[in-house]
Amino acid sequence: MKNIVYIATSMDGFIADSHNNLDWLTNLPNPDGSDFGFSKFIDTIDALVMGRKTFEKVLSFSEWPYKKKVFVLSRTLKKVPPELEDKVEIVSGDINDIISSINKRGFFNLYIDGGETIQSFLKMDLIDEMIITRVSIILGGGIPLFGNLDNQITFKVLETIKLSDNMVQTRYVRGN
Amino acid sequence: MKNIVYIATSMDGFIADSHNNLDWLTNLPNPDGSDFGFSKFIDTIDALVMGRKTFEKVLSFSEWPYKKKVFVLSRTLKKVPPELEDKVEIVSGDINDIISSINKRGFFNLYIDGGETIQSFLKMDLIDEMIITRVSIILGGGIPLFGNLDNQITFKVLETIKLSDNMVQTRYVRGN
Numbered sequence: 001m002k003n004i005v006y007i008a009t010s011m012d013g014f015i016a017d018s019h020n021n022l023d024w025l026t027n028l029p030n031p032d033g034s035d036f037g038f039s040k041f042i043d044t045i046d047a048l049v050m051g052r053k054t055f056e057k058v059l060s061f062s063e064w065p066y067k068k069k070v071f072v073l074s075r076t077l078k079k080v081p082p083e084l085e086d087k088v089e090i091v092s093g094d095i096n097d098i099i100s101s102i103n104k105r106g107f108f109n110l111y112i113d114g115g116e117t118i119q120s121f122l123k124m125d126l127i128d129e130m131i132i133t134r135v136s137i138i139l140g141g142g143i144p145l146f147g148n149l150d151n152q153i154t155f156k157v158l159e160t161i162k163l164s165d166n167m168v169q170t171r172y173v174r175g176n
Numbered sequence: 177m178k179n180i181v182y183i184a185t186s187m188d189g190f191i192a193d194s195h196n197n198l199d200w201l202t203n204l205p206n207p208d209g210s211d212f213g214f215s216k217f218i219d220t221i222d223a224l225v226m227g228r229k230t231f232e233k234v235l236s237f238s239e240w241p242y243k244k245k246v247f248v249l250s251r252t253l254k255k256v257p258p259e260l261e262d263k264v265e266i267v268s269g270d271i272n273d274i275i276s277s278i279n280k281r282g283f284f285n286l287y288i289d290g291g292e293t294i295q296s297f298l299k300m301d302l303i304d305e306m307i308i309t310r311v312s313i314i315l316g317g318g319i320p321l322f323g324n325l326d327n328q329i330t331f332k333v334l335e336t337i338k339l340s341d342n343m344v345q346t347r348y349v350r351g352n
Contacts, residue, residue: 152200
C-alpha cells in the first residue's frame, strides 16, 4: 500500500501560476508527443485521490483524462456530472479513515493529487513516494506545491532524469 | 561575463530552516568527504557577490571558506573584520552599476549568493546560470530561495545528477 505524488512544479515550487493556469506546463515544446512516463505511472496505481479544486480543474480539460477510479475529497461537493458517476466518487471525513476504507476496497497504490491534498497528506506523513517533474521556469508566484509543516520530512532520492530541455523528473521515497 | 547561482535548497525551496540553520544540509551523510563539485565550480568563477545576511552567516563558520574575492552588497555595513580586508569588499548602489564596475576590474564570472541577493538579480533578469542542489528533505518553512517576480523567467536544463541518496544537482542556463 503506497500513497504516491506525481506532479509538475516550476523551479520555484508552483503547481499553477497566479491565474491558476497551466500554460507554462502544457505549452512546453514536445515534438515527439511524449507523455514523459505518465501512462506508465498510471498503470502502477489503483486509484487517484484528489481535492475538489484539482477535480474542478480537471473537469475544465477537454476530456476526462483518467482510466482509473478517482476519489475526490470534498465536504461541499454532493454529486459529480452524470457521465462521471462510475468513474468518480466523493469522499469526506478523516484522511486516515478515508484511506483505509479505500484500501479495504482493493485500491492499494494511490496517486495523491492537488496542492492542498498533498499538503494535508504530508502533514500527516502519509506520502510514501514523490515523483516531481520540475519545469525550468521561475513563475514568481502561484499555487504552491508545499506548505507549512511542523516537522521536517526526509526522503531518499531514487533517480533523477532530464526529460527534455525544460524538464527534470526526480523520484523520491520516504526514508532517511 | 556570467552571473551564476550555486546553491542548495530543500525540496520545498528553502535555503535555511526557520531558525536560519543549515544542519539539514551540513549533517547529511557524506562518507567519502566529497565536496560534490563545489571546489571545481569555485575554480570557474572570478569572484563572489553576496548579501550582508549571507556574509554574516559565513562569518559564523569556523573558517573563511573562500579563496576568491567576495563582494558584499550592503548599505549598512561599513567595514569588514581586519583579517578579511584583502578578501572582502563592501559595495552598494545600483546592481547594474555594481556589476559593471566589478566586471571592469577583471572579475567576469560571478558567483551570486544569498536568498535576497539572488532574488534581486532574478527580478532584473541578471542570472545567466543556476546550479541548484536539491536536498531530499521537506523543511516546511524557512528562508526561501525564490521570491515574487513580475515576469516569468525561463531556463534550459543542461544536466541533472544524483549526487547521493539525499541530493540532486541540476544545472540550468537562461534561455527558452
